Amino acid sequence: MCVRCDEMTDDPVVVSEVHQNSGPGWNVYACRACAPYYPPLPDVLDLLPGRRGEGEAGP
Numbered sequence: 720m721c722v723r724c725d726e727m728t729d730d731p732v733v734v735s736e737v738h739q740n741s742g743p744g745w746n747v748y749a750c751r752a753c754a755p756y757y758p759p760l761p762d763v764l765d766l767l768p769g770r771r772g773e774g775e776a777g778p
Contacts, residue, residue: 723753736760 731748
């Protein structure tokens with residue numbers, strides 16, 4: 720089900736990830752029409768210090 724328009728979709732798009740301190744987290748989904756209203760998910764490697772995007776040259 721789309722988080723924005725509440726319609727059921729056969730082609731959901733992950734628009735957010737909810738993390739928990741204990742127990743499993745969950746994904747938040749939107750339909751293809753509503754997905755552009757949400758910012759893109761960050762690349763996990765870009766969030767780590769000393770990784771891509773921090774001025775280090777690639778291989």
